[in-house]
Amino acid sequence: MLVELAIGDAYGGSFEHAYPSFVAEHNKLTGYVPHHGQPGAPAGRYTDDTQMTIAIAEVLVSGRRWTPLLLAEQFVRAYHRDPHDGYAPRFHQLLSEVRDGEELLRRLQPQSDKSGAAMRAGPIGLLPTVDDVLYHAKLQARITHDTPAGIAAAQAAALAVHYCHHRVGPLSELARWIDGILPEDVGHGGWALPWSGKVGPQGWMSVRAALTTLASCRSLSGMLHATVALTGDVDTVATIALAAASRSPEVAQDLPPVLWRDLENGEFGRDYLAALDERLLHI
Template sequence: MLVELAVADAYGAGFEYADPAYVTRHNTLAGYVRNPVHPRLGPGRYTDDAQMTLALAELLVSGRPWTREAVAEAFVTAFHRDPRQGYARGFQAFLEGVRSGEEFLARIRPDSDKSGAAMRAAPLGLLPTPADVLHHTDVQARVTHDTPDGVAAARAAALAVHYCRFGLGPVAGVGAWIADRLGSPVWARPWSGPVGAKGVMSVRAALTALAAGGSQSAVLRACVAFTGDVDTVATVALAAASWSAEIDADLPPVLVEGLENGPYGRDHLAAVDAQLP
């Protein structure tokens, strides 16, 4: 799962908020592209979506208590050992200025309803029961996104992974199942058009692409075709799609092999993945 979602993040990063005509022309899965809006994001490099997901995955497999303090410390550690582009400018400056989880919690204003808590929630979907998933997701979400929509989007993203991992129904029914679990019909409503920064937008778009099924390549292209905040859409969707027995695992080798493979790249992601529940 971690490799697939990192591929999705890195591929989607080439198209985040790019002109729709550019997306249409280059969204071919033939390789990574450099984002014309954010050219400092190198092709094949994952962004904050995958880095923060990795932080939570490493915390989960460590066996340490799942607390706000531990979550914050994991975020600080992941960023400072491997600083990278892709974070929102203000949050990146915030991370650069804190050196511990304690300092993070003392200084953060967790009032966002954007997609940060949802984009990183995938590993928590592997926990054995929906109650476990929701508890762990809520703790991590409220560290930075302690708002109704911020938490709900993270819950929906994690539950999508849980639904696919445990084969709880046909992939086309994922949105309806989540809507029933969370008591909100919004998750069963298909998304269309560009995706903004709000977490609910990204997760609804991801569920729409996921529910269409077919193959991982088809899901990835569909995520990017929405335009807007597509790296987050793709990260959420491919995390779940990687577990679905109905969705062919056909990501092009050029994307898998072209994903960065430094100290925290493809091989490290695969090693952590092997330890997840």
């Protein structure tokens, strides 16, 4: 799961908020392309979506009881040991300045409804019960996105993984299943409402776009192409969609080998993600 979502993040990151003409020309799945807005940035490098997901996964496999301080410590640690781009500017600056989780919690103003809590929630879906998923997704969301919409988006992203991993039902029913669990009063009209067009910054937008793609595609390659073709915050959509789809028996696991090969593979790159994946699947 972690390698697949990182591939979605790294590939989608090059197209985040790019002009539609750039997306149409380069979204071919033949390899990573340089980021449209960052000339010289290395292709195949994942963003904050994956880095914060790693932090969540590491806390999960540690077996420790979750607290806001523990999670905040892990967010700070993950960033400082291996700084990555992609964070919102103010949060990026804050992470750069703080030295521990206590300082992060003290200085944060967590009233955001954007996608940061949803993009990192995938591994939480591996937990055994819906109540476990809802509780842990909410706890981690409240650190940075303590709003009804921010929390609901994180819970929905985690529930998508739970549904696929535990084979709750067919993918065609996933969004309706989530609608039956989460309230519809966060301004999006229901998780099963199909998404079309450019994806904006709010978390519910990325999640609903991912759920729409999950309902309509039956291969990881098709899903990655379709999420990027939407334009907008596509790295987050791809991260959420591929995290869930990688655990579904209905989806062909056919990401192009070049995207596996060229995903960054430093200390916390592809091989580290694969090893962490093995541990995650036995929690």
